[in-house]
Amino acid sequence: MEVPTAKSLKEIYSEDALESQTQRWNNLISKFKEEYGKLPDFVSRSPGRVNIIGEHIDYCLYEVLPMAITADVLLAVSVHSQEPGPSTIRLINVHPQKFESREFDIPDTGDVHIDPSTLEWTNYFKSGLSGATDLLRKKGNDFKQSVGMDILADGTVPSGGGLSSSAAFVCSSGLAVMKANGVDKVDKKELVEVAIVSERAVGVNSGGMDQSASVFPVQGSALYVSFVPELSATNIAFPRMKSPLVFVIAQSFVAADKHVTAPMCYNLRVVEVTLAALVLARAFGLKELPADAGPLGVSLRGFHDAYYQEKHGVKNNHGVSKEEFQKQLQDLVEKVDQYLPQEEGYTREQLSEILGMSIPDLESKYMKKFPIRAERFMIRQRALHVFSEALRVLKFNELLASPPPKSDAENTELLKALGQLMNETQDSCRDVFDNSCPELDELCQIARSAGSCGSRLTGAGWGGCSVHLVPEDKVEAVKQKWIEKYYKQKFPDITEEKLKEAIVVSRPGSGSCVYEVA
Numbered sequence: 001m002e003v004p005t006a007k008s009l010k011e012i013y014s015e016d017a018l019e020s021q022t023q024r025w026n027n028l029i030s031k032f033k034e035e036y037g038k039l040p041d042f043v044s045r046s047p048g049r050v051n052i053i054g055e056h057i058d059y060c061l062y063e064v065l066p067m068a069i070t071a072d073v074l075l076a077v078s079v080h081s082q083e084p085g086p087s088t089i090r091l092i093n094v095h096p097q098k099f100e101s102r103e104f105d106i107p108d109t110g111d112v113h114i115d116p117s118t119l120e121w122t123n124y125f126k127s128g129l130s131g132a133t134d135l136l137r138k139k140g141n142d143f144k145q146s147v148g149m150d151i152l153a154d155g156t157v158p159s160g161g162g163l164s165s166s167a168a169f170v171c172s173s174g175l176a177v178m179k180a181n182g183v184d185k186v187d188k189k190e191l192v193e194v195a196i197v198s199e200r201a202v203g204v205n206s207g208g209m210d211q212s213a214s215v216f217p218v219q220g221s222a223l224y225v226s227f228v229p230e231l232s233a234t235n236i237a238f239p240r241m242k243s244p245l246v247f248v249i250a251q252s253f254v255a256a257d258k259h260v261t262a263p264m265c266y267n268l269r270v271v272e273v274t275l276a277a278l279v280l281a282r283a284f285g286l287k288e289l290p291a292d293a294g295p296l297g298v299s300l301r302g303f304h305d306a307y308y309q310e311k312h313g314v315k316n317n318h319g320v321s322k323e324e325f326q327k328q329l330q331d332l333v334e335k336v337d338q339y340l341p342q343e344e345g346y347t348r349e350q351l352s353e354i355l356g357m358s359i360p361d362l363e364s365k366y367m368k369k370f371p372i373r374a375e376r377f378m379i380r381q382r383a384l385h386v387f388s389e390a391l392r393v394l395k396f397n398e399l400l401a402s403p404p405p406k407s408d409a410e411n412t413e414l415l416k417a418l419g420q421l422m423n424e425t426q427d428s429c430r431d432v433f434d435n436s437c438p439e440l441d442e443l444c445q446i447a448r449s450a451g452s453c454g455s456r457l458t459g460a461g462w463g464g465c466s467v468h469l470v471p472e473d474k475v476e477a478v479k480q481k482w483i484e485k486y487y488k489q490k491f492p493d494i495t496e497e498k499l500k501e502a503i504v505v506s507r508p509g510s511g512s513c514v515y516e517v518a
């Protein structure tokens with residue numbers, strides 16, 4: 001499947017967004033001309049995403065259900081002629097007060113150096129550039145360095161907001177570099193895999209959900225992303241209902257910048273779920289866990305499949321039925337409850353004892369690649385969340401595939417069942433995985449009291465955004481309640497402009513594309 005080349009904005013945005021987007025794109029093109037004295041050759045576009053359900057399980061290699069949103073990253077690009085010698089990349093942002101313009105040469109080795117310690121917006125471009133350079137080398141072994149490019153960036157995905165602004169930027173950058181270097185047909189899966197690897201170069205040991213949700217989607221569908229036996233994505237149409245499913249996104253405005261919180265939050269969770277897999281494998285006397293695509297080499301999914309293979313002779317990767325897989329997950333939740341009883345978390349000493357590894361080995365193998373800070377590892381809680389969350393995703397997906405409701409009662413019943421799963425996810429994030437925060441809990445509680453069927457944080461958590469499944473006729477009431485009880489309380493002088501950014505009704509949007517400028 002290739003990244004499409006759009007001929008008109010109608011192919012990219014839904015009807016209701018078309019007018020404002022046309023305005024935005026015209027501004028982008030005219031500002032490009034003003035800055036660089038010529039028209040761009042093309043615009044590379046990749047959207048942000050909202051995760052409907054399946055939180056903190058993508059790096060455990062379990063399926064997730066995100067959807068692309070309208071907000072995106074646009075990179076208007078003109079390609080320098082192929083002059084010999086180092087290529088120059090010039091990067092300007094349409095928000096000059098927010099971003100400095102940047103210029104850098106690609107050394108003639110073609111290698112791009114990224115310093116993840118600096119919070120530098122162009123690092124995301126550079127990670128897309130380095131990823132695409134690797135891919136171009138694989139394709140044509142004589143490829144050395146990218147051509148020079150003049151770029152004007154315009155991103156509308158709020159950063160640090162759980163809507164994957166980082167992945168949108170990395171995917172749009174990788175796509176722009178591929179296009180600039182003459183690759184007219186960019187394979188979606190290749191772009192996603194490049195973006196996953198290169199985003200890790202910016203210091204967060206993430207899974208592959210965001211990049212998949214940015215590249216794969218087609219307009220109007222959500223996405224069911226699998227990571228085993230290999231990365232794959234299926235477009236999921238929402239059931240035809242009297243009142244279509246409406247997902248409302250609400251910002252907490254609590255900046256959840258993973259570069260700051262990662263060592264004690266995101267990257268720590270990646271270590272905890274990895275240790276949980278190793279400890280469970282030991283508890284059940286499994287042989288060595290097979291290496292897999294988990295960020296630290298093994299994953300809970302890897303344990304799951306190895307356990308059923310060894311103890312029950314079930315080869316999961318060969319299409320075990322969804323019912324069977326759900327039963328396995330239910331069974332694993334019970335087993336964790338039984339075999340990982342320690343509520344207060346496991347110390348390095350205890351883990352070293354259980355795993356038969358010295359503490360230095362443990363640390364160098366699992367705690368060095370992305371530094372973390374913790375005295376105890378809450379492996380029981382993290383494993384309980386992951387298995388139960390993977391189960392909720394399967395149930396949610398089944399409900400979406402159920403026959404369209406034939407009456408109002410059935411319509412309401414389906415909304416409530418979907419919402420119930422989202423509420424259970426929020427409870428698990430808040431009480432078990434511990435990646436919520438008081439502001440997110442408050443937004444969810446307010447929404448439910450005003451008619452939301454399902455409310456939860458979305459993305460990494462610890463701040464950022466929440467997502468709510470709200471019946472169409474309740475959206476206004478939920479919005480008003482948030483404004484009155486949350487936004488006006490916390491930000492008494494919040495502007496109408498800021499409120500527009502705070503609450504966004506999102507429809508399933510289309511993924512990456514390239515737009516040829518005439």
Ligand code: NG1
Nearest residue numbers: 055056162163164206207209459460
């Ligand atoms: P955010 O923080 O919303 O971009 C992060 C990870 C995802 C996934 C979610 C939690 C990155 C780039 N992405 O999403 O892979 O693990 O948290 O489900 O960190």
Ligand code: MG
Nearest residue numbers: 164165166167
């Ligand atoms: Mg991100």
